Amino acid sequence: MPNIVVVGTQWGDEGKGKVVDLLAPHVNVVARFAGGNNAGHTVVVGREKYVLHTIPSGILHPGCRCVIGCGVVVDPGSLIEEMESLVQRSVTLDGNLFISKNAHLIMPYHPALDRASEAMLGKRRIGTTGKGVGPAYVDKAARVGIRMADLLNEGLFREKLELNVAQKNRVLREIYDAQTFSVEEILNQYLRYAGWLAPYITDTALLLSRWIDNGYSVLFEGAQATMLDVDHGTYPYITSSSTTAGGASTGTGVPPTRIHGVLGVSKAYTTRVGGGPFPSEMSGAIAEEIRARGHEYGATTGRPRRCGWFDAIVGRYAVRINGLDTVALTKLDVLDQCETVKLCVGYRYRGEVLTEFPEDENVVAEAEPVYEEVEGWRAPTGGAKNEADLPAKARRYLERLEELVEVPFCLISTGPQRDETILCEDSPLLRWFPSVRSSLT
Numbered sequence: 001m002p003n004i005v006v007v008g009t010q011w012g013d014e015g016k017g018k019v020v021d022l023l024a025p026h027v028n029v030v031a032r033f034a035g036g037n038n039a040g041h042t043v044v045v046g047r048e049k050y051v052l053h054t055i056p057s058g059i060l061h062p063g064c065r066c067v068i069g070c071g072v073v074v075d076p077g078s079l080i081e082e083m084e085s086l087v088q089r090s091v092t093l094d095g096n097l098f099i100s101k102n103a104h105l106i107m108p109y110h111p112a113l114d115r116a117s118e119a120m121l122g123k124r125r126i127g128t129t130g131k132g133v134g135p136a137y138v139d140k141a142a143r144v145g146i147r148m149a150d151l152l153n154e155g156l157f158r159e160k161l162e163l164n165v166a167q168k169n170r171v172l173r174e175i176y177d178a179q180t181f182s183v184e185e186i187l188n189q190y191l192r193y194a195g196w197l198a199p200y201i202t203d204t205a206l207l208l209s210r211w212i213d214n215g216y217s218v219l220f221e222g223a224q225a226t227m228l229d230v231d232h233g234t235y236p237y238i239t240s241s242s243t244t245a246g247g248a249s250t251g252t253g254v255p256p257t258r259i260h261g262v263l264g265v266s267k268a269y270t271t272r273v274g275g276g277p278f279p280s281e282m283s284g285a286i287a288e289e290i291r292a293r294g295h296e297y298g299a300t301t302g303r304p305r306r307c308g309w310f311d312a313i314v315g316r317y318a319v320r321i322n323g324l325d326t327v328a329l330t331k332l333d334v335l336d337q338c339e340t341v342k343l344c345v346g347y348r349y350r351g352e353v354l355t356e357f358p359e360d361e362n363v364v365a366e367a368e369p370v371y372e373e374v375e376g377w378r379a380p381t382g383g384a385k386n387e388a389d390l391p392a393k394a395r396r397y398l399e400r401l402e403e404l405v406e407v408p409f410c411l412i413s414t415g416p417q418r419d420e421t422i423l424c425e426d427s428p429l430l431r432w433f434p435s436v437r438s439s440l441t
């Protein structure tokens with residue numbers, strides 16, 4: 001049974017939640033491998049809308065096991081809130097949710113450090129979600145982080161907490177002139193969380209290995225996206241985890257040799273939240289229109305997203321860095337009213353046209369987009385059941401995108417509902433999950 005990674009190819013919010021939700025009935029396990037509650041995966045099922053931050057979207061499918069891997073940083077208060085809201089909506093967690101013992105905890109001082117650091121960075125601030133994700137990964141790399149397993153050992157938890165609070169309070173007080181924290185308050189709060197979470201905390205790398213031995217199929221659910229990856233993204237305007245396909249291995253303990261393919265999710269245009277370079281960014285009325293039509297506001301923070309045209313340089317870079325086999329293209333319908341649709345096919349930099357994404361942050365910051373323009377289709381794409389039902393000009397746009405990114409598309413999404421999805425002809429998905437055809441047509 002195939003084990004497949006799903007990653008975002010742009011700056012996040014591509015619609016990975018919907019794609020994972022569509023594929024979840026065809027796999028046995030969905031595993032998250034990076035990020036924390038900075039992510040917001042929106043899934044619409046009939047009239048119900050679910051926004052998941054830490055729990056994999058597979059949880060909405062009875063019988064689908066969901067893993068929060070060691071690469072994820074977990075805010076236990078936010079996770080418990082999410083669990084309670086799912087239980088209230090009759091979603092079964094017991095026997096379906098498994099949290100890695102090695103996943104690091106977001107502690108109350110992490111969001112405080114996140115906010116203080118952003119304030120100090122001034123115009124160079126990242127525009128983080130303020131959830132403490134970056135500082136939690138800092139502690140992980142600095143080897144002072146507190147992990148899920150520590151929650152289950154009160155003595156060890158207290159010892160690690162005391163060391164951390166002493167150090168963080170000094171930094172908060174002396175560098176940032178910010179409020180400090182009390183060990184006892186955090187201890188009491190986190191021991192209550194431990195009572196809630198204990199039944200779900202386990203050695204998920206071992207479980208995944210056994211499940212794969214037994215023929216289970218695993219979908220690795222990426223959070224954030226390629227251009228926000230700590231190594232491969234637009235550093236320093238990135239998140240602090242490995243959000244690209246390689247992260248699926250390190251973030252779950254499943255070796256690369258047991259992973260069979262990678263699916264990228266792209267929007268038919270581009271968005272970005274927070275600071276940092278964005279060569280194909282739109283401005284003026286068209287940006288407003290796309291933002292309104294695409295409901296481009298952060299699922300976690302509610303911030304308006306910056307909108308831009310599809311960037312084929314970014315698309316091809318994502319193919320290379322993740323080894324994408326195929327791309328699911330989402331939100332095509334948002335472009336339905338556009339008179340013309342632009343496509344970024346190169347970056348002009350000091351008289352040269354670049355066709356590969358530049359690693360140098362100064363080059364990206366100065367890059368001017370080179371656009372190709374296609375005529376808009378000015379007709380609804382929502383409700384199309386197959387590619388042939390799409391307006392001819394929309395089909396031409398898709399063909400051009402496919403040609404530029406150099407991998408075949410597998411799905412085209414034309415709305416938030418599960419049934420607003422087209423399975424592409426010869427979709428590479430069928431090689432992995434033949435039963436997708438009957439569920440989507």
Ligand code: IMP
Binds near residue numbers: 129237
């Ligand atoms: P952090 O992950 O909160 O540290 O934020 C770092 C950068 O990643 C900021 O630009 C955020 O807006 C961006 N970011 C983090 N999570 C998401 C997401 O789920 N979607 C889009 N952008 C995100």
